Amino acid sequence: MATPAYSRRDLAFQLHEVLHAEALARFPYFQDHDRGSIDLVLDTAGQFAETLLRPLLTELDRREPQLVDGTIRLHPGVRPIIQRFGEDGWISALFPYEEGGQQMPHVVYSAAVFAMQATNYSASVPPFLTLGAANLLRSFAAPALAAAFTPPMYAGQWQGTMALTEPDAGSSLSDITTSAEPTADGYYRMRGQKIYISSGDHDACDNVVHLMLAKIKGGPAGAKGISLFVVPRQRVAQGLPTGLETPADLVSNDVVTAGIYHKLGCKGAPIAHLMIGGADDCRGYLVGEPNKGLSYMFQMMNEARLAVGVSAAAIGTAAYHAALEYARARPQGRPIASRDVAQPQVPIIRHADVKRMLLFQKATMEGALGLLLQCSYYMDVAQVAEGAEKENAELLLDLLMPIAKTYPSEMGVLSTSAAIQVHGGAGYTTDFPVEQFFRESRIHPIHEGTTGIQGLDLLGRKITQHGGRAVGLLLAEMQAAGAAAGAHPELAGLAAQLAKAVGTWQQVTGHLLAVAARDHERFLADATLYLELAGLVVVAWQWLRQATVAQQALPAAHAADQDFYRGKLMAAQYFYEYELVKAPGLAKRLQSANAVTVDMQEAWF
Amino acid sequence: MATPAYSRRDLAFQLHEVLHAEALARFPYFQDHDRGSIDLVLDTAGQFAETLLRPLLTELDRREPQLVDGTIRLHPGVRPIIQRFGEDGWISALFPYEEGGQQMPHVVYSAAVFAMQATNYSASVPPFLTLGAANLLRSFAAPALAAAFTPPMYAGQWQGTMALTEPDAGSSLSDITTSAEPTADGYYRMRGQKIYISSGDHDACDNVVHLMLAKIKGGPAGAKGISLFVVPRQRVAQGLPTGLETPADLVSNDVVTAGIYHKLGCKGAPIAHLMIGGADDCRGYLVGEPNKGLSYMFQMMNEARLAVGVSAAAIGTAAYHAALEYARARPQGRPIASRDVAQPQVPIIRHADVKRMLLFQKATMEGALGLLLQCSYYMDVAQVAEGAEKENAELLLDLLMPIAKTYPSEMGVLSTSAAIQVHGGAGYTTDFPVEQFFRESRIHPIHEGTTGIQGLDLLGRKITQHGGRAVGLLLAEMQAAGAAAGAHPELAGLAAQLAKAVGTWQQVTGHLLAVAARDHERFLADATLYLELAGLVVVAWQWLRQATVAQQALPAAHAADQDFYRGKLMAAQYFYEYELVKAPGLAKRLQSANAVTVDMQEAWF
Structure with missing residues (x-):
């Protein structure tokens, strides 16, 4: 591996x-x-990745966790990783100083996470899930409840999870049936089952703290009756934990691991099937107010979806660097202009088709990273700014999030696939890491809301909410980027192409909103394609920003940096020449009167 | 599985x-x-698949072959399958009656193979490799040599292989170094190593017969010095086998299995690393004339590439039917028009986005199958017709082959990926077969000439050879299809779109041929994209043919057939609305003056 x-x-x-x-x-x-x-954060993350994460990349994939005697057994190398994550402060880094955090900006944290996940995605899953669960607790739980559970989570001793999915409720969360019955003792009696729970159980921690969606008995039907609970795998005999417990002080809370899922990739990070309260002895603690569970969860959704995007871009980037290393080292064939077999073979990176595949990976993954860091930056501004600045950042973030989740995820699958193709037959074998990256990348278009769900979110909600103000703000950002690029004659062509693509996108949006007025199903039928079009335009904007910086810096740069900036400029051109060129075809389909997918009938398949 | x-x-x-x-x-x-x-052939193939192949689909993937004491140990269920392939006549079915064959048309055989490979691809690999090797022998070897080796191959007792690739010679076969030294006893002394040899060694057969490329010492450099040899894994003590030998009569021929490759998919079909003549005791027998090895191999290339296309379409089809079954059975969510949570959830096949993913699979895979059977039909005509009819079929076949190999292979990866997406989280687990299909599909853009090699073949050779006559023939076929479709007013729109796409393709071809005159590297730099464009146009032609038949048959059809024909018509529309619409974007890129991938420098990555 590179x-x-x-x-x-x-x-x-x-x-x-x-x-x-x-x-x-x-x-x-x-x-x-x-x-x-x-820079220190990035370097520290890099060292952490290199020394702790990298050695287990292949190991975690080959030695899959197994369910033994009711507990999922992880590779023994995982526990030290999770503990060090905690001890080094990575789980609480985003939180305020008074909570033991570092008040680290999201934009810096995302870059650090990216470095770790590029090195070993599976190993990073458990601690980052703990971060998400802890953040839910500290944001919405009563202080005493949060204080009871978060310290061992921050310390890397207790695992946190998000327990949402059930056998009959995946994308349709309103259909969950896990129930919570109030008791006189302040806790709720929980019953139900949860599936696909990442890090839902394993032996590399001392306890698992589930942030679980359930319905309080007698509450409203559907999404309006969903509440959020803390449901630990093990509890103290009475009351809440104090932080002074040892593992010996904990007793079972009737959360039983019924199974482990074996899967295509991300094998180091286990996924559990959990039975809750089968012995009628599972205690849950309400987080915040009743029936607000889904709204709490959705307030964390931007973080969760951004995290998926970062993971996808990280894996795709690792595959790109592996392909790059291979292409530089592997001699095969000769230049098209001089095919003399008496001459030695050349490294395959000199063939245009190989450069095309490498540029595809570079353009999609570095473009995706740009978008993800941009969103992280908006997240920071939304968190600490005030007034219009805060509100604008929130609007941009909400609008961009389905794209920031989906573009890296969808392109990550294609990009890791291209990394295999660069390797040829070698890439199909387990002698090289790219087949693992290909398998790991495939989860990201699915979890935290499938690509289809993201499309509905973008077109059905984000585009129109707040009177379309978010779109207006994004267009202004893009115009500003175009103006900055336009100062360099070399970039005038790209700026003009972006402006044209933005126009296409606006035209499509207008067309679809007119359809919405008469037929909601047709309006949303191609939402996934609309999301794809928006992704092209948004990443083209990111590349114009990157190209502008590179163009500006190029003349005064030293030699190595000149190479770097030229690479950026070529990748930007590649993106416009090979990717953005797909926009008109998508726009044509999106404006077609032929609603093939609506009209198609089940019996005709 | 479906x-x-x-x-x-x-x-x-x-x-x-x-x-x-x-x-x-x-x-x-x-x-x-x-x-x-x-029909009897198809039903027999179906029964064979159902009773022998299906039960081992998951098993072969999970219990990977291992190298033990110098021999690759296969799942014990494979030997009976290979034997039955032989006994039932599937290995020799294409050959003449006098050779024990059935004179079966390729078009029928391809359909039968498709049925078997959709059911279990890995299990079908060994016998079909034997077919390919046997066909080389009977076509080019002296009769006595062919007679010595082919009978046990036909019978499913001896495995055949194609031993081409070496550590330093994959796509660049002219660089092979395996050597053959003539002896006074009529055989050659072989030395070298071969990698990635499919079925190169295993214990489900009594012997392995390698059809091996090597260079006779002192011969011409490069491709002109490559000869073809039969190199058995085990030989008789003196001379050639007679067909009366038992396994006990065979002695080692100094072909040693140095390793087995573990890989992303197709795990049931082993791939070996072979050391040839390490003890200076490996005998090879020249097939045909010296220095003609590559030309013999290339005369079999159409069959080999067609076989890859069929495999890819078969796996993609299996994934499609699995996704279809899941989508019909899985309730999740409610119609966009009425989202009442008091109503039960609906099967996901009723959601437009799921129908889109299913139509994508249906349109790409049934379109691919049409093209593959069309090519098989041309193969039959080329084999038995005479004069212009034969020549035209040969020209069409040669032109279409890079597309027939690549389109199913590239779209197979995307199509199996869509099958996972239809399943959501379930598709990422090993509880469903689609993750296996996704892994298995990924080999096809690589073996028997990568997609990049196919693009060079199409644009750099096939388009222009014989003065462009093949292209003219194909255009005439497309015009005829357009005229037949035009008889139905319902299809006039599709016919017009095909004509337009053909025009786009011709325009791009003209542009590129003009580039070729001044810069060969730029001419071929985007050959892979040219191949993609050609694939869209050619499969659109296939869909117009299928739609015309369906439209014609619809009025008089009984109810079940009406559903079938309506499905065909919708899939054709889907292809034009969602796939063919990509042609102008590709054409724009292919005609751009910006040679990004040529200009990109290694140091800039």
Whole structure:
């Protein structure tokens, strides 16, 4: 596998040169984060990845966790990783100083997570799930409840999960049937089952804390009756944990692991099937108010979806760097212009078709990373700014999130596939890591809302909400990027193409909103394609920003940096020439009167 | 998994209604094959698949072959399958009666193979490799040499292989270094190593017969010095086998299995690393004339590439039928028009986005199957016709082959990926077969010439050879299809779109040929995209043919057939609305003056 699995230079480029992340220090909350401290975070993450995560990349895939005597047994190398995540402060880094955190900006944290996940995605899943669960607790639970559970989670001792999915409720969460019955003792008696629960049980932690959706008996039907509970796998005999317990003080809370799912990839990160309260002895604690569970969950949804995008871009980036390393080292064939067999073979990176495949990976994955860091930056501003600045950042973030989740996920599958193709037959074998990346990438279009769900979210909700203000803000951002690029004659062509693509997107949006007025099903039938079109335009915007910075920096750069900037400029051109060119075809389909997928009948398949 | 893994009705539609395969009986060689006998072949293949192949689908994937004491140990269920392939005549079915064959048309055989491979691809690999090796022997070896090796191959007792690839020679076969030194005893002394040899060694047969490329010492450099040899894994003590040997009569021929490759998919079909003549005691027998090895191999290339296309379409079809079964059975969500949570959930096949994913699979895989059977039909005509009819079939076959190999292979990866997406989280687990199909599909864009190699073959060779006559023939076929469709007002729109797409393709071809005159590297730089464009146009042609038959048959059809024909018409529309619409974007890129991939430099990545 390539060393390292990502470009540290690109992270510096994106954070410092494109986004100017250190400018967040103008907000008091982030005042301690200057360029030096940001680089230190990235370097520390890189060392963590290199020393702890990399050695287990292949191991975790080959030695799958197994369910033994009711507990999922993980590779023994995972427990030290989770503990170090906790001890080094990675689980609580985003939180305020007074909670033991580092008030780290999301944009920096995302870059650090990206570095770790590019090195070993599976190993990073358990601690980042703990972060998500802890964040739900500290945001919405009563202080005493949060204080009872979060300290061992931050410390990497207790695992956190999000327990949403059930056998009959996946995309349709309103159909969950797990029930919660109030008791006189302040807790709820929980009953039901949950499936596909990531890190839902394993022996690399001392306890598991489920943030679980359930319905309080007698409550409203559907989504309006969903509440959020803390349901630990093990509880203390009476009351809440105090933080002084040892594992010996914990007793079963009647959460039983009924099975483990074996899967295509991400094998190091187990997924459990859980039976809740089968012995009628499972206690849950209500988080926040009754019947607000889904709204709490959705307030964390941007973080969760951004995290999926980062994971997908990280895996795709690792595959790209592996393909790049292979293409530089592997001699095969000769230049088309001089095919003399008496000459030695050349490295395959000199063949145009191989460069095309590498540029495809570079353009999609570095473009995706740009978008993800941009969204992380908006997340930071939304968190600490005030007034219009805060509101605008929120609007942009909400609008971009289905794209930031989906574009890296969908392109990650294609990009890891291209990495296999660069390797030829070697890429199909387990002698090289790209087949693992291909398998791992395939989860991302599915979890945290499938691509289909994201399309409905973008077209059916985000485009029109708040009177379309978010779209207006994004268009202004794109115009600004076009104007900045236009200052360089070399980039005028790209700027013009972006403006044209934006026009196409607006035209399509207008067309579809007119359809919405008369037929909601037809309006949303191609929402996935609409999302694809939006992804092309948005990532083209990101590439124009990257190209502008590169063009500006090129003349004064030293030799190695000149190569880097030229690579950026070529990747931007590649994106416009080979990817953005797909926009008119999508637009044509999206404006067609032929509703093939609506009209198709089940019996005709 | 779906029962069955393919549509028997669609095979009848394609063979009888679209291609009229029974009309081949006008040629004396095929005179015994009428509609009844064709159906019998398909039903027999279906039974074979259902009873012998299906039970091992998951097993072969999970219990990977291992190298133990110098021999690759296969699942014990494979030997009976290979033997039955032989005993039932599937290995020699294409060959003349006098060789023990059935003079079966390729078009019928391809359909039968498709049925078997949709049911269990891995299990079918060893016997079909034997067929390919045997065909090389009977076509080019001296009769005595062929007679020595082919009978136990036909019988399913001896495995055949194609031993081409070496560590430093994959796509670039001219760089092989395996050597052959003549001896006074009529055989050659072989030395070298071969990698990625499918079925190169296993314990489900009594011997392995390698059809091996090597260079006779002192011969010309490069491709002109490549000869073809028979190199058995075990030989008789003196001379050639007589067919009367038992396994005990065989001695080692110094072909040693140095390793087995573990891989992403197709795990049931082992791939070996072979050391040839390490003890200086490996005997090879020259096939045909010296230095003609590559030309012999290339005369079999159409069969080999067609076989890859069939495999890819078969796996994609199995994934489609699995997704279809799941989508019909899985309730989730409610119609967009009425989202009342008090109503039960509906099967996901009623959601437009799920129908889109299913139509994508149906349109790409049934379109691919049409093209593959069309090519098989041309193969039959090329084999037995005379004069212009034969020559035209040969030209069309040669032109279409890179497309028939690549389109199913590339779309197979996307199609199996869509099958996973239809399943949601379930599709990522090993509880459903689609993740296996996804892994198995990924080999096809690689073996028997990568997609990049196929693109060079199409644009750099096939388009222009024989003064472009093949393209002219294909255009005439497409015009005829357009005219036939135009007789139905319902299809006039599709016919017009095909004509337009053909025009786009011709324009792109003209542009690129002009580039070729001044810069060969730029001419071929986007050959893979040119191949993609050609694939869209050619499969659109196939869909117009299928739609025309369906439209014609619809009014008089009984109810079940009406559903079938309506499905065909919708799939045709889907193909034009969602796939063919990509042609202008490809054409724009292919005619761009910006040679990004040529100009990109290694140091800039």
